[in-house]
Amino acid sequence: MTPGAPRKPSAQESRIWIGLSLVLAAAVRIAFAAAFPTIHGGDAAARLAHADTLVLGYQLPLPQVFVALGKAASDDPMGVRVIFCLWGATLAAGMTALLALASPRAAIFGGLLFAFDPLLIHYSVVPYQEPVAYALVAWAFFFAASDRPRLGATVMAAACLSRYEAWLFLPAFAWITASPRIAALASLPVLGWVGWWRGLAPAGLYVLDLDAGSSRLSRVAYLAGKFLEYETGFILAAAGAAMVIALRDGNRTILRSSATLALAIAAVVALGHEYPPGSGLMSERLIHLPLLLCLSLAAFALARLAGRSRPAFALCVGLALLFSVRNTRLETALLRAAAREPDLALARETAAAIEAHRGPLECVSVAAPSVDPAALQAYVAKVGSSFGDVERARARARAFADSSPDRDRIAAHLKARTGTVRAAPGCPLLVIVDDSQAAPASATLVAEVSAAPRRARVLRIPR
Numbered sequence: 001m002t003p004g005a006p007r008k009p010s011a012q013e014s015r016i017w018i019g020l021s022l023v024l025a026a027a028v029r030i031a032f033a034a035a036f037p038t039i040h041g042g043d044a045a046a047r048l049a050h051a052d053t054l055v056l057g058y059q060l061p062l063p064q065v066f067v068a069l070g071k072a073a074s075d076d077p078m079g080v081r082v083i084f085c086l087w088g089a090t091l092a093a094g095m096t097a098l099l100a101l102a103s104p105r106a107a108i109f110g111g112l113l114f115a116f117d118p119l120l121i122h123y124s125v126v127p128y129q130e131p132v133a134y135a136l137v138a139w140a141f142f143f144a145a146s147d148r149p150r151l152g153a154t155v156m157a158a159a160c161l162s163r164y165e166a167w168l169f170l171p172a173f174a175w176i177t178a179s180p181r182i183a184a185l186a187s188l189p190v191l192g193w194v195g196w197w198r199g200l201a202p203a204g205l206y207v208l209d210l211d212a213g214s215s216r217l218s219r220v221a222y223l224a225g226k227f228l229e230y231e232t233g234f235i236l237a238a239a240g241a242a243m244v245i246a247l248r249d250g251n252r253t254i255l256r257s258s259a260t261l262a263l264a265i266a267a268v269v270a271l272g273h274e275y276p277p278g279s280g281l282m283s284e285r286l287i288h289l290p291l292l293l294c295l296s297l298a299a300f301a302l303a304r305l306a307g308r309s310r311p312a313f314a315l316c317v318g319l320a321l322l323f324s325v326r327n328t329r330l331e332t333a334l335l336r337a338a339a340r341e342p343d344l345a346l347a348r349e350t351a352a353a354i355e356a357h358r359g360p361l362e363c364v365s366v367a368a369p370s371v372d373p374a375a376l377q378a379y380v381a382k383v384g385s386s387f388g389d390v391e392r393a394r395a396r397a398r399a400f401a402d403s404s405p406d407r408d409r410i411a412a413h414l415k416a417r418t419g420t421v422r423a424a425p426g427c428p429l430l431v432i433v434d435d436s437q438a439a440p441a442s443a444t445l446v447a448e449v450s451a452a453p454r455r456a457r458v459l460r461i462p463r
Contacts, residue, residue, distance in 0.1 A: 014100035021111030026089035044126035048412035058201035088124025094138030110299035133163035204392030218280035238298035277378035347409030353447035368406035368433035
């Protein structure tokens with residue numbers, strides 16, 4: 001060991017850092033969820049609004065199980081949010097554990113980077129699939145690399161019921177375990193899902209975007225811009241430095257892991273959903289994999305620099321802490337912006353108004369603008385361009401024609417049982433959003449909510 005250099009962390013110390021990353025990441029996420037009650041994201045609102053539905057569209061079912069469990073335990077959506085905060089913490093700890101296998105010192109820096117990353121926080125303080133799926137993938141590889149292949153296969157199987165991207169890691173998992181039986185165990189959910197639906201998803205939906213007319217270059221440009229917005233060029237530069245070091249040293253672990261993630265990223269960009277359809281863009285959530293790769297490499301680079309001397313170690317710790325402060329401030333700004341967004345603010349404040357006037361077990365009818373017909377038609381076109389069942393897609397579009405994003409957002413924020421908010425009339429309380437219908441003459445206005453340029457009226461219907 002170089003004189004004056006910090007001592008290399010032991011395996012026991014690595015386990016301590018993995019545990020600390022779990023606790024720290026959980027505390028950070030739960031604090032954000034408690035401080036910001038607004039539920040952002042269309043998928044998150046739909047999951048909470050339809051917590052009694054296991055399979056939503058083409059999405060895999062395991063994340064929805066945790067939504068259902070959270071809503072069964074408590075009517076307050078905060079219960080579900082805490083569960084997903086814990087999954088976000090499990091992801092941070094899993095990535096830290098994988099880093100510890102390659103470089104115990106990197107676990108110190110990885111724990112900080114993963115715990116405070118704004119994108120990872122943003123999509124784990126509300127119910128999204130990514131923290132569940134990628135946490136399970138990370139721990140599956142950790143268990144497989146730690147001579148616990150059956151446990152790893154079981155965890156990998158659960159990951160394959162969480163998000164399709166997990167399927168992309170099955171070949172690498174099979175290669176690591178070098179056991180056909182273990183690989184088959186991990187793949188069972190994929191085989192069962194495809195066999196049940198006779199394809200990748202229920203008829204009339206699509207998973208792979210095979211639209212040849214959709215630009216892939218614009219997707220890359222958009223996702224790269226989003227990556228820099230969340231992470232800055234520092235992480236990218238540190239990741240690049242780590243790759244140079246790995247190539248120079250012939251570090252096969254890092255090179256193989258990076259190649260595995262790079263191939264998965266390429267598949268996601270090429271075949272993932274264009275969003276909105278026809279825009280040439282994608283959901284920013286698809287930068288999860290590039291982010292996990294670059295944060296891991298950045299932690300490795302910091303660990304190498306920190307090993308040079310005690311001052312270098314102190315400098316790297318200071319950089320990680322400064323970046324944690326920067327990330328905390330960015331996520332605070334993002335959640336404040338979400339809270340001010342008119343659609344979300346209207347849903348949050350309308351739910352609060354309903355809670356102030358709703359009696360026990362009373363349902364709520366919500367009249368609100370329906371989903372944009374153009375969006376439904378664009379989805380049908382995507383199904384067609386991806387060689388899906390167009391007739392079934394049209395039938396699904398007709399079934400969803402009367403659904404309302406506003407209704408789902410209000411239901412997601414409401415501290416009530418699933419099914420309390422309904423589209424059909426006849427409930428004691430009626431919410432009219434943006435004058436979607438005329439108020440009944442006999443109704444009494446009990447509250448009015450404004451979130452410029454939108455408004456909602458809460459009325460009580462006489463029995």
